[in-house]
Each structure stands twice: as C-alpha cells, then as structure tokens.
Amino acid sequence: MSAQIMDGKAVAKSIREGLKEEVDRLKKEDIYPGLAVVLVGDNPASMIYVKNKGEACRAAGIYSEEHRLPEDTKESELLELINRLNNDPRIHGILVQLPLPSHIDKDRVLKSISPEKDVDGFHEINMGRLLTGQEGLVPCTPLGIMKLLEYYHIPVEGRFAVVVGRSNIVGKPVAMMLLQRNATVTICHTRTRNMTETCRMADILIAAAGKPGMITGDMIKDGAVVIDVGINRSDMGKLIGDVDFESVSKKAGWITPVPGGVGPMTIAMLLYNTVKAAKCPKSRYPT
Ligand code: GUN
Numbered sequence: 001m002s003a004q005i006m007d008g009k010a011v012a013k014s015i016r017e018g019l020k021e022e023v024d025r026l027k028k029e030d031i032y033p034g035l036a037v038v039l040v041g042d043n044p045a046s047m048i049y050v051k052n053k054g055e056a057c058r059a060a061g062i063y064s065e066e067h068r069l070p071e072d073t074k075e076s077e078l079l080e081l082i083n084r085l086n087n088d089p090r091i092h093g094i095l096v097q098l099p100l101p102s103h104i105d106k107d108r109v110l111k112s113i114s115p116e117k118d119v120d121g122f123h124e125i126n127m128g129r130l131l132t133g134q135e136g137l138v139p140c141t142p143l144g145i146m147k148l149l150e151y152y153h154i155p156v157e158g159r160f161a162v163v164v165g166r167s168n169i170v171g172k173p174v175a176m177m178l179l180q181r182n183a184t185v186t187i188c189h190t191r192t193r194n195m196t197e198t199c200r201m202a203d204i205l206i207a208a209a210g211k212p213g214m215i216t217g218d219m220i221k222d223g224a225v226v227i228d229v230g231i232n233r234s235d236m237g238k239l240i241g242d243v244d245f246e247s248v249s250k251k252a253g254w255i256t257p258v259p260g261g262v263g264p265m266t267i268a269m270l271l272y273n274t275v276k277a278a279k280c281p282k283s284r285y286p287t
Pocket of ligand 1: 098
C-alpha cells in the first residue's frame with residue numbers, strides 16, 4: 001500500500017483565501033483584525049517564524065506589527081509591553097514567540113496576555129476551556145491537525161488515536177481535541193514502555209515528539225492515518241519530520257509530508273484565531 005498525501009500547503013492556501021474574504025467583509029463593518037507578534041532575542045529559527053507570520057497576516061489583509069526586543073530585555077519590560085497591547089483596540093491577537101530567554105518566566109508572560117487576545121491558546125484559561133470542552137482560543141498546530149482531518153473526511157469518532165509527545169503546545173491539546181471528537185486517545189512519551197506495540201494499534205497516529213525519524217514503518221498499522229508534526233533539521237540542513245516517510249508511507253493510508261503538511265496549517269490557524277478574536281466581543285469570553 002502507498003499512502004495518500006494530506007497536502008497541508010494546499011489546504012492552508014484555501015483556508016487563507018477564505019479568511020481574506022472574511023477579513024474584507026469585516027472591514028466593511030469597521031472591524032480591522034490586528035495581530036502583534038513579540039520576539040525577544042535573535043534566535044534564528046524564531047526570526048524566520050515571526051517574519052513568515054507577519055507576511056501571512058499582510059497577505060490576508062490582517063494588520064500586523066512586530067515588536068523585536070533585545071535578548072537582555074527585563075521581564076518587567078516585556079510585561080509592560082504586553083499590558084499595552086492588551087489595552088490597544090487595534091490589536092486583537094498577541095503572540096509571544098517561544099522560546100523566551102531563560103531569565104524570563106515563560107508562564108508569567110503567557111498568563112499576562114489577555115485570554116481574549118491569546119491567539120496561541122497557551123493561556124491557562126484557554127487551556128482550561130479546552131480541557132473542559134468550553135469555547136475559547138485553542139493552540140494553532142493542534143487546530144491545524146483537526147482541520148486537516150476534517151478536510152480529508154477522515155473519521156475520528158470511535159477511532160483509536162495515539163499521540164506521541166506530551167508538550168503543552170501540541171501533544172496535550174491535540175489529545176484533548178481528539179477526545180472531544182470522540183476518539184479513544186492514548187498519549188505516549190519518553191517513559192512509555194511499549195511504544196511500538198501502542199503505535200501499531202493506532203488508527204490515527206500523531207507524531208509530535210521532536211525526534212527525527214523516530215516513527216518507522218514497523219510501528220504502523222496497515223492503512224493508518226499518520227500526522228507528522230516534527231520539524232527537525234538534518235545535518236545537511238534539510239527539514240525532516242518525526243516520521244520516517246520512506247518506510248511509513250508504504251504502510252499508512254494517509255500521511256502528511258514534511259515540509260508541506262502540518263507546518264502551513266499552523267500559520268493558517270494563527271490567522272484563523274486572529275480573525276476569531278477580532279469577531280468576538282470581549283464579553284463572549286468572560287474571565
Ligand atoms: N515557538 C515554536 N512554536 C511556537 C508557537 O506555536 N507559538 C509560539 N508563540 N512560539 C512558538
């Protein structure tokens with residue numbers, strides 16, 4: 001069997017076009033969606049991500065501003081900026097690019113973002129809403145994965161889903177979203193003992209461990225849906241996922257490529273969340 005490709009690039013493009021039309025409609029109602037992206041330091045990967053996010057906003061007609069702060073910025077200065085953005089009516093979404101320098105308390109910073117503007121969905125209030133099945137802003141990569149499954153009409157209800165990785169950004173929230181859609185969900189991590197056997201049971205396998213090529217063909221059930229969240233650089237500078245595409249694509253029914261799978265969906269969902277935040281009056285998300 002040779003897996004069918006889930007083309008995240010094409011799906012993201014069509015979502016972004018739809019969002020652009022929605023932004024044009026909102027502008028006629030005097031709503032101009034706006035995103036502020038905050039970057040502390042000069043991590044090269046983060047600088048590329050931030051640039052791409054800004055460009056994607058502009059292409060969709062979303063106002064965007066970038067705040068680049070030096071590596072030695074004090075936590076209090078960052079909190080001050082966020083407070084200003086929380087109170088800026090032009091800004092509907094605030095994204096603080098991670099990782100932050102080690103002298104800054106990431107949790108304190110994420111908590112300082114107004115939950116209504118938390119387009120990353122990392123605030124504990126939005127995480128709590130996701131856990132309890134309430135409406136809120138949810139993390140972009142997991143949301144992008146769910147949209148991909150939806151786009152390709154892949155059934156989730158009653159399916160056995162295995163998530164490899166337990167990060168707050170991907171593993172935990174995607175597990176909650178799959179559960180919300182009535183999948184039976186197992187999360188595997190570094191201390192999991194029977195990783196191969198568990199993965200082999202998966203109808204839907206989400207690889208979000210950050211370990212290049214760790215999911216191999218022998219870990220896949222025939223016809224499984226395999227979503228690769230990994231973005232790793234090989235020694236040659238090539239982008240590689242957590243999934244060994246060569247062996248896995250021979251057994252899976254569906255697979256996402258790297259690049260061109262989940263990555264483009266994440267940016268599309270950032271725009272989606274920004275538009276959603278712009279449409280929701282503050283009262284919709286009581287804190
Ligand atoms: N760094 C890596 N991924 C992300 C993300 O999704 N959001 C933010 N804010 N920082 C990141």
